[in-house]
Amino acid sequence: MKFIVDTQLPLSSPPYLKKEGHECIHTTxxxxxxxxxxxxxxxxxxASERSVITKDSDFKLNFLAKGAPSKVLYLTFxxxxxxxxLG
Numbered sequence: 001m002k003f004i005v006d007t008q009l010p011l012s013s014p015p016y017l018k019k020e021g022h023e024c025i026h027t028t029x030x031x032x033x034x035x036x037x038x039x040x041x042x043x044x045x046x047a048s049e050r051s052v053i054t055k056d057s058d059f060k061l062n063f064l065a066k067g068a069p070s071k072v073l074y075l076t077f078x079x080x081x082x083x084x085x086l087g
Contacts, residue, residue, distance in 0.1 A: 001022050001023070001051060002022070002023040002024070002048065002049060002050040002051065003017060003022060003023070003024040003025070003050055003051050003052070003053050003073075004024075004025050004026075004027065004041060004044055004045050004048075004050045004051075004052055004053070005017075005024060005025070005026045005027065005053045005054075006027060006041060006052060006053060006054035006055065006056055006059070007026075007027045007028070007034050007036065008054075008055050008056065009026075009053060009054070009055065009075075009085075010082040010085065010086065011026055011028060012082060012086060013026060013053070013086065014026050014029070016086045023050075025050075027041060030044070038056065038058050038059065038062070041059075042059075042062065042068055042069050045068075045069035045070075046068060046069050046070070049070075050069070051069065051070075051071035051072065051073055052069055052071070052072045052073065053073045053075065054072065054073070054074060054075065055074075055075050055076070057074070059072045059074060060072060060074045
């Protein structure tokens with residue numbers, strides 16, 4: 001699968017997902033990096049046929065309202081370390 005990982009998730013996410021056989025970028029891989037806005041992430045996901053991985057409920061709401069991007073992996077969990085998130 002192809003993913004774009006939202007800003008608030010760890011930079012170590014793409015290497016982890018690549019190791020698992022997926023094509024993955026982080027928002028920080030883009031020219032605007034952490035300043036990339038949600039609608040721009042959606043545009044990238046649509047243009048490159050990527051699923052968005054996020055903790056941001058705005059993506060879930062946008063998907064429910066507009067059906068875009070076509071796939072959103074919405075992560076919901078309490079306090080968790082990056083190590084435990086990817087481990």
